[in-house]
Amino acid sequence: MKSKIFLLLIIITFFSSCNLYKNKIEYPKTKKVDVKDNYFGTVVNDQYRWLENDTSQAVKEWVIEENKITFDYLNKIPFRNKIKERYSQLFNYPKYSAPFKGGKNYFFFKNEGLQNQSVLYIQKGLDGTPQLFLDPNKLKSDGTVALTSYAISKDGKYFAYGTASGGSDWNEYYVMNVSSKKKLNDHLNWIKFSGISWFKNGFFYSRYPKPAKGSELTSSNQFHTIYYHKVGADQKDDKRIFGDNKNPKMTFYAQTTDDEKYLIIYSSKGTNNNALNVRDLSKPNSQIKTIISTFDNNYTVVDNIGKKLLVLTDRKASKNKLVLIDPYRPNESNWKVIIPEKEDVLRSVQIIGGKIIANYMKDASSHIYIYDINGKYEKEIKLPTLGTVRGFSGKKEDNIAFYTFTSFTHPSSIYKFEVSSGRSTLFRQPKLDFDFSIYKTEQKFYTSKDGTKIPMFIVYKKGTKLDGSSPMYLYGYGGFNISLTPSFSSSRLIWLEQGGIFAMPNLRGGGEYGEAWHKAGTKLQKQNVFDDFISAAEYLIKNKYTSADKLVCAGRSNGGLLIGAVINQRPDLFRVALPAVGVMDMLRFQKFTIGWAWVSDYGSSDDSLQFKALYKYSPLHNIKSELNYPAVLITTADHDDRVVPGHSFKYTATLQEKYKGENPILIRIGVRAGHGSGKPTSKIIEEQTDIWSFVFYNLGIEPKY
Secondary structure, eight states: OOOHHHHHHHHHHHHHTTTTTTTTOOOOOOOOOOEEEEEEEEEEEEEEEEEOEEEEEEEEHHHHOOOOOOOHHHHHTTTTTHHHHHHHHHOOEEEEEEOEETTTEEEEEOOSSOOOOOOOEEEEETSSSOEEEEEEEGGGGTEEEEEEEEEETTSSSSSEEEEEEOOOOOEEEEEETHHHHHEEEEEEEESSSSSOOTTTTTTEEEEEEOTTOOOOSOOOOOOOOOEEETTOOOOGGOOEOOOTTOOOOOOOEEEOOSSSSEEEEEESSSSSOEEEEEEETSSOOOOOEEOOOOOSSOOOEEEEEETEEEEOOOOTTTEEEEEEETTTTTTTGGGGEEEEOSSSSEEEEEETTTEEEEEETTTTTEEEEETTSOOOOOEOOOOOSOOEEEEOOEEEEEEEEEEEETTTTTTEEEEEEEETTTTTEEEEOOOOOSSSGEEEOOOOEEEEETTEEEEEEEEETOOOOOOOOOEEEEEOOOOTTEEEEEEEEOOHHHHHHOOOOOEEEETTBBBBHHHHHHHHHSSSGGGHHHHHHHHHHHHHHOOOOSGGEEEEEEEEEEHHHHHHHOOOOOOGSEEEEESSOOOOOOOTTGGGGTTGGGHHHHHHHTTTTHHHHHHHHHGGGGOOOTTOEEEEEEEETTTTTTSSSHHHHHHHHHHHHHHOOOSSSEEEEEOOOSSSTOOOOOHHHHHHHHHHHHHHHHHHHOOOO
């Protein structure tokens, strides 16, 4: 009897602590300003406009106050340290990249487990002894300077690489001598949305003019231009190759073919569709020739076959096809179809060892097929289960290629593929102290509001009773032609091992079923994305995977917009909401950094018809005081110059002001962090610890460790 009373007291104490913060959080009194905008006769108040100025002292003080409230809340969660310890254990295993070749050497990245940044190694051939080549952890002691792009010159002599500081999209480029491992004097600045494309003893890259001081992380990115940098030269002497002074809102990307015969120039007005220009580098002083002048479709040059270009395109092929184009006879009537459009989406193509390796996507899962150079089918590479293949890394003349395979319960493993025999063998497999065999992945198809069938992956522990009592984490994106495919996350293991169920629907707006699927979730049809996500939640509740009291919704970036929109439309479906680095102000997103490029997906408030659609769902503008919102933890970072933090700041201030209920509305603002890329391990662990602590705490669940 005493033991039962003691147990009851423990339970009462725990759930009392869960209610500790109800009616107790006093949010900062965020000042209001009198700012109004008139959109085609509709007057819109923007009383927190001042929060867009993230470098002002007033905003810095607001950030400090908000973070203080958030961390005071998180610090009092009793099991937060246990979650951090457990996640550190799960994260602490050696991680490798697939090897890639440069000259006669192979390179690969390795992280011992908890290193802030992965380290680059070099070895002679596949049997050589690995030697440290570049350690990004030495660039800054806290790990907040990350390696971004990199490329090895064709002769293997030089290694060019980019770094980003504090999570910003801005890059600085450097050059190393491979044999001596010494960094040269080359130092290039103000680079963004660029690759490194070698030609002889230099490379092509893209950059912007230097922004005004203090506006580096917010001002609109305009006048993108391609330059050529010769090793050893000063950046001011770099040669301008291509740009457009009349159309500042364009991006340009340079690519050289593997044999350095052709320079390929991509021009884009947004995040989708591009024009195509080519220059024959084998001919001195040759002119840049336009191959595709319109911006109606997507074109990606795989490589050249002799004098012709192998191009992946969705021109008259929503799920993509592979064509051969003669740059001197580029009219569509002269194209030769190598691989026609099929039922599944052709995601990517590479030429290795004289073969075409085609990566297809069927119902959001990878399938790899081998074709000869003329497009004749030869065989399929068998994969372990439903999952995602990344790669292949290999040169046109190589017989050996490497690729990685991953799935929800399958950490990224590296496979070696021998082209001549068609044989694929396991090269490296990570070892985690976790029993994956007790979990299952299933794929279900549910019906959205308009009758469209939507696929959804669901992952959970075998034997789980589907009686509505299980906590559920529902993650979505739905935009920019980006496909959500099965992938591994050590953070997700925190959820699964506590009996949580993970679900990931493939919403319209993504690329899972080609360009038509993408367009069905853009501009005036963006509501389809929210309907798809809401229908996923309804399906999971109806089929007793979970209940509304146990359902967590989450998304990042465009997915943060998704979460902000759906909790305005259906707050009753969710207990916890996690909008991360979200696009929350749909009327002003185009005014900051690269936001203008998203008009191709969202539309713009500068258009009267599109304004009405945007205003109707914009997360910031549809917060209502009569709604009972779920517990909300908004996450953003001070160096996010992709989706500027002002979106999350204004959204937080408005939600904290209008919401009258008892659930917490908190914002966690990372310091020296950005949109997510290159984030050091220490910050990943800290952020994920806080997110899972918030989730479990607001579900009334104490993790068992």
